[in-house]
Amino acid sequence: MNKKSIIILAAGAGTRMKSQLPKVLHKISGKPMLYYSIKEALKLSDDITVVLYHQFEKVKAEIEKYFKNINFVIQDHKNFPGTGGAVMGITPKYEKVLVLNGDMPLIQASELEKFDIDATIVMSVLKLQSADGYGRVIIENGNVKKIVEQKDASSEELKITTANAGIYQFDTKFLLENLSKLDNNNAQKEYYITDLVEMAISQGKVLKPLIVNEENFKGVNSKVELADAEVIHQNRIKKEFMKAGVIFRLPDTIYIEEGVEIEGESIIENGVSILGNSKIINSHIKTNSVVENSIVENSDVGPMARIRPDSKIVSTHIGNFVETKKAILTGVKAGHLSYLGDCVIDEGTNIGCGTITCNYDGVNKHQTIIGKNVFVGSDTQFVAPVTIEDDVLIGAGTTVTGNVKKGELYLTRAKTKTIDGYFYKHFAKKTNEKK
Numbered sequence: 001m002n003k004k005s006i007i008i009l010a011a012g013a014g015t016r017m018k019s020q021l022p023k024v025l026h027k028i029s030g031k032p033m034l035y036y037s038i039k040e041a042l043k044l045s046d047d048i049t050v051v052l053y054h055q056f057e058k059v060k061a062e063i064e065k066y067f068k069n070i071n072f073v074i075q076d077h078k079n080f081p082g083t084g085g086a087v088m089g090i091t092p093k094y095e096k097v098l099v100l101n102g103d104m105p106l107i108q109a110s111e112l113e114k115f116d117i118d119a120t121i122v123m124s125v126l127k128l129q130s131a132d133g134y135g136r137v138i139i140e141n142g143n144v145k146k147i148v149e150q151k152d153a154s155s156e157e158l159k160i161t162t163a164n165a166g167i168y169q170f171d172t173k174f175l176l177e178n179l180s181k182l183d184n185n186n187a188q189k190e191y192y193i194t195d196l197v198e199m200a201i202s203q204g205k206v207l208k209p210l211i212v213n214e215e216n217f218k219g220v221n222s223k224v225e226l227a228d229a230e231v232i233h234q235n236r237i238k239k240e241f242m243k244a245g246v247i248f249r250l251p252d253t254i255y256i257e258e259g260v261e262i263e264g265e266s267i268i269e270n271g272v273s274i275l276g277n278s279k280i281i282n283s284h285i286k287t288n289s290v291v292e293n294s295i296v297e298n299s300d301v302g303p304m305a306r307i308r309p310d311s312k313i314v315s316t317h318i319g320n321f322v323e324t325k326k327a328i329l330t331g332v333k334a335g336h337l338s339y340l341g342d343c344v345i346d347e348g349t350n351i352g353c354g355t356i357t358c359n360y361d362g363v364n365k366h367q368t369i370i371g372k373n374v375f376v377g378s379d380t381q382f383v384a385p386v387t388i389e390d391d392v393l394i395g396a397g398t399t400v401t402g403n404v405k406k407g408e409l410y411l412t413r414a415k416t417k418t419i420d421g422y423f424y425k426h427f428a429k430k431t432n433e434k435k
Ligand code: UD1
Pocket: 009, 010, 011, 012, 013, 051, 052, 075, 077, 080, 081, 082, 083, 084, 085, 086, 101, 102, 103, 133, 134, 135, 136, 147, 149, 163, 164, 165, 166, 192, 193, 194, 218, 219, 220, 221
């Protein structure tokens, strides 16, 4: 494949999203839409320019979290609005330049490679049931004549179902020579990149339409399209893991973010969300559990458990209604109803139902360290910071406020009081009062 430059258009306001957030920062599988165009572009080129305008600082800062070595340019949107205006003033490094839209989160490098055709313009064409929302491709005698935007189209042209997918490869020289000839005589008073198609034809240049598939080139302009694109993206993520040996029960109900890794013979049950940079290795995540930015290895989690960021759960059983956060658990059983935050718990330790690490004093967070083979009775609170050494027994209902030494029993319990027949005395009095 020849070296080429890539320009990604991301300056539009995204009015149809009806949102304060710039369109290209709306997320698909946990990452901004623009992230995906750049990620795929980087597989093909070392000369990538992203065109920004609306809230450019916000978009730039977000994208720089993920990518370095990207050129950003600010469109002269006031004087030259539109997709044509967006490419003005850029000098691509290579002889060919691929122009992508930043609102196409489903594009893939393997599809973009198909644009590697020797022509002045290679344009992407979609054959659809309904081309609503897209520019229409006008074909006469089998040849492309021009592209008409939806807002400029006549009622006859609106019936056309052949659409412009919005990705083009240009001969750089042609692009630079013709951009200044664009005008804004159209419904939106914008400079359209699509008008270059008609110009190339009138100059007798070679124009090659490339038929592409909507699954990869879907433009996202509204929140309906955002949700539709995310479904396609989610299916891709889950299919890749299934091919690698992961079991998904009722996959349509499972949400896995971009960046998650799942390895080995893992089972993911219905309703599970796995977020951020989580890594699941040979583990079983049961119904309706959430795992966020954590590692789960050789363990079972849930149903209805929440593994919050920076937890590392290894060879451990986590049962229902257990929440962890910054918890390093190795060889532990925590079967029911617990909050385990800012803690390190070692092998052979059993965490009884209702155990709580009181990690926050209202100002700072403190750690709980529990050693090996500790038996924590139900309804125990650890008022951190505390350290529990190995082989300790903690009685049910205990509030641990100090360190516990190896081999000890630790128990805080009020002395039990019993009064014989008190029930009858108490209620007899109440009944008499009512009378
Ligand atoms: C565009 C095409 C349309 C095509 C569709 C495919 C034009 C005029 N129309 O329409 O033929 O069917 O894509 O999805 O090109 N942008 C800028 N600066 C601007 C305006 C837009 O950078 O001044 C960026 C947007 O951020 C977006 C991309 O260009 O990423 C496309 O803009 P959008 O407004 O979504 O164009 P469409 O109406 O979808």
